Amino acid sequence: MAMxxxxxxxxxxxxTSQDWFDREQQAIFSRTWQxxxxxxxxxxxxxxxxxxxxxxxxxxxxDDTRQLRxxxxxxxxxxxxxxxxxxxxxxxxxxxYHDWTYNLKxxxxxxxxxxxxxxxxxxxxxxxxNASVETWRGMLFVxxxxxADPLNQWLGPIEPYLGPHQPEKLVEYVEGRARHTxxxxxxxxxxxxxxxxxxxxxxxxxxxxxxxxxxxxxxxxHHFHFYEPxxxxxxxxxxxxSPLPLIDHVPKDKIGAYxxxxxxxxxxxxTESSWSTFYVIPVAPDKSIVEIRTKVMPVSSWTYVAQEWKxxxxxxxxxxxxxxxxxxxxxxxxxxxxxxxxxxxxxxxRSLKTPYFSIGATAKDLEQSxxxxxxxxxxxxxxx
Ligand SMILES: [Fe+2]
Numbered sequence: 348m349a350m351x352x353x354x355x356x357x358x359x360x361x362x363t364s365q366d367w368f369d370r371e372q373q374a375i376f377s378r379t380w381q382x383x384x385x386x387x388x389x390x391x392x393x394x395x396x397x398x399x400x401x402x403x404x405x406x407x408x409x410d411d412t413r414q415l416r417x418x419x420x421x422x423x424x425x426x427x428x429x430x431x432x433x434x435x436x437x438x439x440x441x442x443x444y445h446d447w448t449y450n451l452k453x454x455x456x457x458x459x460x461x462x463x464x465x466x467x468x469x470x471x472x473x474x475x476x477n478a479s480v481e482t483w484r485g486m487l488f489v490x491x492x493x494x495a496d497p498l499n500q501w502l503g504p505i506e507p508y509l510g511p512h513q514p515e516k517l518v519e520y521v522e523g524r525a526r527h528t529x530x531x532x533x534x535x536x537x538x539x540x541x542x543x544x545x546x547x548x549x550x551x552x553x554x555x556x557x558x559x560x561x562x563x564x565x566x567x568x569h570h571f572h573f574y575e576p577x578x579x580x581x582x583x584x585x586x587x588x589s590p591l592p593l594i595d596h597v598p599k600d601k602i603g604a605y606x607x608x609x610x611x612x613x614x615x616x617x618t619e620s621s622w623s624t625f626y627v628i629p630v631a632p633d634k635s636i637v638e639i640r641t642k643v644m645p646v647s648s649w650t651y652v653a654q655e656w657k658x659x660x661x662x663x664x665x666x667x668x669x670x671x672x673x674x675x676x677x678x679x680x681x682x683x684x685x686x687x688x689x690x691x692x693x694x695x696x697r698s699l700k701t702p703y704f705s706i707g708a709t710a711k712d713l714e715q716s717x718x719x720x721x722x723x724x725x726x727x728x729x730x731x
Contacts, residue, residue: 356718357534361532363700364632372402373402375727376401378727379501379611380488380501381398381489381612382612383488385519385640386486387485388487391436393436394408394409394434395408395434397430398489400489405417405489405491410452415481416477417479417480423476424442424444424458437451454471479494479498482498485514485515485642501568504567505607508567509607510617511598512597517645523639523643524638527639527685529636529637529693530634530696531696532629533627533628533635534720534724535692535696536635537614538717539688539692540688541564541571541720542714543559543713543714544710546575547559549691551669552669553667554684558575558579559575566723569723571720573605574604576602577603581661585602587660589619589658591643591644592644592646593619593644594622594643595644603618604617611727613626613627614626620644622642622643624639668680
């Protein structure tokens with residue numbers, strides 16, 4: 348029998364020091380596939396997005412033949428960033444500094460004052476550096492290395508543990524987009540996401556629709572998988588109880604919450620009525636951003652209103668306030684499980700500063716995910 352490990356794997360500095368943070372950017376985020384968005388973010392030739400992958404800013408676009416391409420977003424002249432954020436229908440890529448210009452295949456096509464200033468320059472030698480881009484379940488992923496191992500080799504093994512959801516058939520619920528700044532290290536946010544112990548406690552009032560005692564979790568490679576069924580009373584009347592229209596291609600015997608964490612920083616949340624990405628962006632040792640995007644059934648807005656009304660009977664008697672303080676400004680009384688999670692992540696980050704901080708014990712089953720995740724981080728960190 349495998350021995351259960353309970354001592355923490357990562358030291359406090361892993362969550363507080365700039366040196367650790369910088370090494371992670373190199374050893375983890377520059378060497379793994381990073382989430383870049385949804386396939387439908389790029390709909391026409393010349394549409395582009397940019398995404399940070401560790402030390403690398405990557406530019407993803409659809410070229411004239413609608414082929415996906417990824418480049419390092421760095422002008423070959425003196426390294427200035429070519430494009431900012433995202434945009435539509437560019438026909439060429441021009442660096443703002445000296446107007447060096449590339450086509451959508453990344454080939455350098457125009458250099459101002461070329462004949463007089465660069466008489467010997469062969470444009471072909473200064474194409475943009477290629478990166479890798481691939482799609483998976485309706486998502487775009489990038490890798491800084493043009494010769495990266497295929498995405499399917501990285502994510503394929505976790506697929507049997509994901510929900511039966513087909514994100515390609517769902518539509519983005521634009522009002523569901525959220526961006527949270529969290530004053531905590533990115534690993535604290537991830538560890539909170541995969542910690543099955545707190546669900547029945549911190550979220551006792553906010554995630555009561557799920558049966559936390561029947562959670563099934565594990566790792567495949569570096570990726571974490573999590574499933575728990577719906578609570579019986581919620582499931583029994585699910586057609587009425589769900590606040591959003593049910594996802595029609597999820598069979599009733601497979602219904603539940605699938606909440607994997609794809610290494611290192613992309614959580615998915617696949618439920619009876621929605622499918623979301625939970626993208627954790629490291630900003631500083633004590634600061635992270637979480638970007639949430641959600642897809643739902645493509646049905647009319649009237650269907651949404653009608654479903655919300657039907658579910659009122661189930662939800663109207665719930666109290667959402669953990670301590671019953673009634674203070675709407677208190678995250679623990681907000682009725683919002685995300686606000687509850689942000690609160691504890693930030694509290695934990697603050698406590699790392701006191702000399703009295705230590706991990707007293709790690710739950711045998713319910714916190715093994717955190718222990719294993721830290722080992723996975725460390726294995727990348729030490730090999731990078
Ligand atoms: Fe939570």
